[in-house]
Amino acid sequence: MNSLKSLLVGAATIRIVLGQFCEHQWSGKFAAHDVDGVPYLRARQNTPAPPLEIQPLIVSGPTSNRVNFLFLGDGYTEDEKDKFFVDALYLANNVTDGQTFVDVTPLMNFWAGFSPSAESGVGTYGTPRDTVYGLYRDGTELRGLYYDKPQVARAACQSTDTCDYPILLGNDPFYGGLGGTFTVTTASPNSGPAVLRHELGHSIIGVGEEYDGGEVYEGVNAARTPTTAPWTQWFTDASAEPKVERSVMPIQAYPWTLLNVSQAWSQKFSSAGTYATHLLQVSVSGMTASEDLRVDIDGEDVGWEINPAVGVDRYIYNIDIDEPLAPGEHEITVTLLNEELEGTAQLCNLEVLEYGSEEEFNFDPTYHGLYPTFSSSNRTTYRPTNDLCLMRSTYTGNFCSACIEGLWISLLSSVSLVDNVTQIAAADGSTNVTLELLPLAQFRQGPYPRAEGYEITWYGADEGVVLAEYANSTSALIAADTEEFGVEVRFWTEQVRVDEDDVLVFKERYAVV
Structure with a gap:
């Protein structure tokens, strides 16, 4: 608890950041570019590579004909070297053992490269610690995890034939990550694998988000109009398309605020009252028990309960409410009930989604059609499935058919x-x-x-x-x-x-x- 409280002290001063899971810097493999147009990971530079002690984690074949993923540890001191290799192996096993990348594992090698950092952990408030790659949080929110020394990470990747996709692994027990040229995740035993799966989706497949409240929606899993979906080959019922599954998002908010018992957090929103059911999604961190927090809509407890496996880490909760919202104004209230958690308990983000009737909205998790997604500016794009894909719901562990096809295409194009x-x-x-x-x-x-x-x-x-x-x-x-x-x-x-x-x-x- 104390480590999270230390991280969150002063969180009220952080800036509001849009997006629900983790930010990503847009690029596919070797797609990010320097100002001179040279692919970023291949660009020549004078920065020396840090010393790397490399160990194999999962090896399916020769480096010359496999796509190689190299974990590069950041914030691990010399005394924490063994911890780094354990953390990296845990993540590699988690994303390939029976889910996510299990189908394509024969195309992949996973390696771990250790370089000692002078300080342990990752930075906060935009200030890196004295670490190899300079990972830090932009404030204290459990979300994006950025790097201050990309040139060092690039040099490390260039110094070995075990690195096609560098993964910066931060020695931190809480939620955070980034996708793009450098995939970033943490050693959190719960959120680390979920974040890694999601961010590798950005990095390998080159797709944008599927969750609401983001900014980049493009790739094989995104369409700007119902008639331009690139996944028509995966429609469950092609004769019924293009039929947009009916839903709307009347509110999304990103408070990133510390909670206190003296004053609840609340926000009002309006509903047209023309939908059959609704869902409240809320993410919080710093909680220890279901009795710590109450979440209400219009004064009615929605039944939030903690996921005990997560501990005080950030977690995203989906609460289905099988009844319509009445037309007019409504209010969401989030109340901290445990005074001992002041300075630790944080409300990260929330949103409400309303759904049409069973004839208007298909909840079958495997159904591939046209589902609306609402950006941070409430611009609508379309995705293939409701909640099947980890690009929308990281905890699912599965890609939708459009993304898994894109994964195959991306990896096989390199071998x-x-x-x-x-x-x-x-x-x-x-x-x-x-x-x-x-x-x-x-x-x-x-x-x-x-x-x-x-x-x-x-x-x-x-x-x-x-x-x-x-x-x-x-x-x-x-x-x-x-x-x-x-x-x-x-x-x-x-x-x-x-x-x-x-x-x-x-x-x-x-x-x-």
Whole structure:
């Protein structure tokens, strides 16, 4: 409790920051640019790299043909080196073990690179501590976690072949993160994995938000109009689209304010009264029990209860209320009931969403259609699902179909389906050629619940001659006196329906050696 109270002291002076989860600096892989136009992570610079002690966490193949994610520890002193490696392994396991990135883990390697910091932890009020990469909070709010030394982080990434996507891991037990060129998260055991999943979505797939109250809505999961959705291939009922699921957001607020028992926080809003149900979303930090806080709408307790697994960390609560709001003015009131939490308990953000009837709004979590999203300026865009995707609700742990397809496309665009090609000459002059493919489909370790496979075609000396006897085989016998041969490998998965750039295809011709 004392560490959070120290963090939040004076939080009333912080500026209001829009957005619900974590800020992101817009970029996909190598997409952020310096002023000279050179991709940021590849740009040459004179800043020396910090010393890195690198350990493997999850390794599925050679660095040269995998997408490599490197945790770079910030705010870990020399005495906390073991803690850093434990924290990094926990995060890597959490996002790949049965959820989120489990489908694409064979394309990924995770590493951890330790550099000692002079001070432990992360900075606040815009002031970094004496750490390797200078992570800090802009105020004290449990939200964005920024870096002061991007050139050092870039040098660290450039110094090793284990870094395609750098992940700055702050030695801090509370909620915070950032997406973009450098993905940022914390060592919070509860919010750290959730934030990492969400921010990697920004960094890898290059998508914007799906939650309300943000600023960037673009990519494979966002549409500016109902007729321009890039996920039409994933519509659950294409014959019913474009049908916008009916909802509205009458209030969103970002107080980022410390609560006290002497005066409740309240704000009024208006409803048209034409919707069937509503939801209150509220995020708070510093709470210890359900008895610490009361949340009311029009004087009626909405039944807020603490998530005991979170402790005093920030958490986002969704409270469904299965009845309509009456037309006219309403008031939300948040009251702190535990005086001992003054100086610690914080109201972060809240919003109310109203929903149409069952005929007007589809609550099926797997339904893919057109759901309105409301920005910080109340501008409406559209997303594929209600609350399925972690780009909207980080605690779900799952991507919607549009995002998982984008994830496959992004990762496969950076690797080859073929890890290695081996040629062995036989005594009769023929050559036995063997392909080593990415460990997908039948080459995965253990059972896999989704449909996927490889289609392999071999070609002889003439590119138009198919060696049909070796169809879908990873080896072929090339006849003597043949100077070259060809091979085409096509990977398919039920999670990809549109591959405009043919990143799921490998086609190459080889000289017989």
